[in-house]
Amino acid sequence: MAVTVAPGPAAVPRRPTRNTARRFSPGRAVAWTYLGAIVLVTLFPFYWILRTALSNNYQLATNPSSPLPVGFTWGAFERVLGIASTAEAQAQGGSGATLDIAIYLRNSLIYASVQTALIVLLSAAAAYAFSRLHWRGRDLVFNILISALMVPSVFTLLPNFVLAKDLGLINTFAGLILPGGLFQAFALFFLRQFMLGLSTEVEEAAIIDGAGPLRIFFRIILPMTSAPIATVSLLMFVNAWNDYFWPLLIADDQSVQPLTLALGVFKQSSPQAAPDWAGLMAAALIAALPMLLLFLAFGKRIVNSIGFSGLK
């Protein structure tokens, strides 16, 4: 049954309000074109990664500039996820390397999250001490700690490695996590700057109410510092997740190796050998996926944190 809608009262022509006016102007067109171009340039590499990941590795080079996957296959993803058999992987130009991705994912999660938790807890505690306690030589000690920011991490690799070896921490999570987790100059500096700005009156009120230093720290200071803590956590988590060289030195087998290391098998295996490009790209995508999810969930916060800290 057709319903005819009775014409209503004569529609009042809507007066254009200032905010919704979308009149065409050359400036706006240029701005949009520019924005569009930037977005395209930014996203294109991701598309290219995906396109390569969905290609057959043997066919890939026969049509290197094809915008679509060459010889479409899910094979590369199957190789990375460890569900392709060695023979299948080799037939598609893979190495025959297989991965038990669940274990590596678990390791990466443990590594990144425990390290982040450690950094946040220890840096916040230290930052609180440096911002509140007064003692002779405090600034000197603080400056010495902060000068660690100027030491390139390559310099500390070997001493750390030898120390880890002497402590028997090679190939353990403790060895993996502790060197980066116990001290991060940046996190300390960053949190201290923020805590210096917190008013002491709240703490004094708490002291009158009978709160001790630990209680003040956990119940008052930490909640008040939650925004910068979130920033530091995100940055440190991303750092740890992407870390490659330290795990390479310290982790020997799949019981502790993080994902980044495991995916290294898809890199060029030997000089002059053709790398498994498709596998490498699929691996890169999968390794980046958790970061992508993190960004989707906390995008605003990450953008804020970059603006906040000036770090990427």
Place this chain on the structure above:
Amino acid sequence: MRVRKAVALGAALTLTALVSACSSNSGSGSGSSTLNWWTWDDKQAAAYKVCATDFEKANPGVTVKITQYNVVDYFTKLTAGFVAGKAPDAFQNSVQFFPQYADQHQLLPLDDYIKKDKFDLSRFSVGVDSWKYTDGHQYGLPLDWAATGLYYNTDMLTKAGYTTKDVQSLNWNPDNGGTIGKMIAHLTLDTKGRRGDQPGFDKANIKTYGFGQLAAKDFLGQSTWSSFVSTTGWRLGNKANWPTQLNYNDPRLVKTMDWIRTLVAKGYAPKIGTFTNTVSDVDLLSSGKVAMETGGSWTASTYAKIPTVKVGIAPTVLGPDNKTRAVFSNSNGNTIWAGTKNPDLAWKWVSYMGSEACQTKASATGTFFPSIPASMDASAKALKAQGVDLSVFTDMLKNKELYPSPDFRNGAALQDAIEPLIEGYFGGQKNDSVFADMQAKTKTILTQK
């Protein structure tokens, strides 16, 4: 409150996972019957799994664990292993690094085992001497051997009016390039379809280069200039093994390098840097960017699997005398770490890997050439059934056209010193005088302790 509980639960779970992971790790790590073997070659890692399974069957209670790291990380990880006392029991080793490791006493001399087991080294046709050090000890067994050949795009060759027979006996000289020089010019195509030897050829807009990368920084020239200059009787070192200088300033090499520069200047071969290091020989040929190139024997089976491009293999060029062919060949070795807790077991595994039974099985996929002739024949046969003809390489071996790469000290330092100079030469920043510098540098580096 609910959020806090969830967080607490999450933290508890993470910690449990951490603890259980740690404990499971320490349990398996101390087992004495696990034998670790490392390789940088992903394909060999897969190939030798077959041997590992057989070895485990023959030796109940023993587990062989094969680990692969890509070559960039491999030697870093190995060194870290030496320092930490956690290097693998046995591992694939490269001639470039072995003298250094032997000097550091990280390698177990195999002489006593060889004598005790009456292990016959003559079973290997190539590579045994490469693994003997200046102290007289044998530190490794050859795992494989490699040579180079000419790979060409069959369609492009036919279109240019050549038959596959024409490529089988090409000759070369540094003055006019010989028959291969003519062929390279004719195979080169500009974007308008004109050939390199036709009038109007536009060398600035090349569609297909007649030959692959010759102007490359590789200081040994294995898959670039070596097979050309070697036909003149030139050799890399002033001695077959442990040279005290490398002959970069020999007029024969200088002339060869000049020939390469003219080839590049005419647009017949890519300039240095036209393709990045990550672009492999396989990529170049299968994308149609080059019509012919020198490539390693280890890529023969890969070319055969490219679905849309037909690639043929020919032997490398004959020299100016039209009969000498000389190809640089190298062998990776299998060595045992001096710090292994199971030297006897490690030797058992290494010597098993050096047996005909294992080599034949592992090389069936054609990803490497075994050093044992009978295994090589079996491998060639298996590959022939898959349509890959390796006779070019086996003939070189039989005709004694291969010569082994020299063992030399300080390989890494040498590479670091020489490659920028070669790069500068091909990049046009340096002229022929660079070769005297290079030779002088090798003298200093090779005689350094």
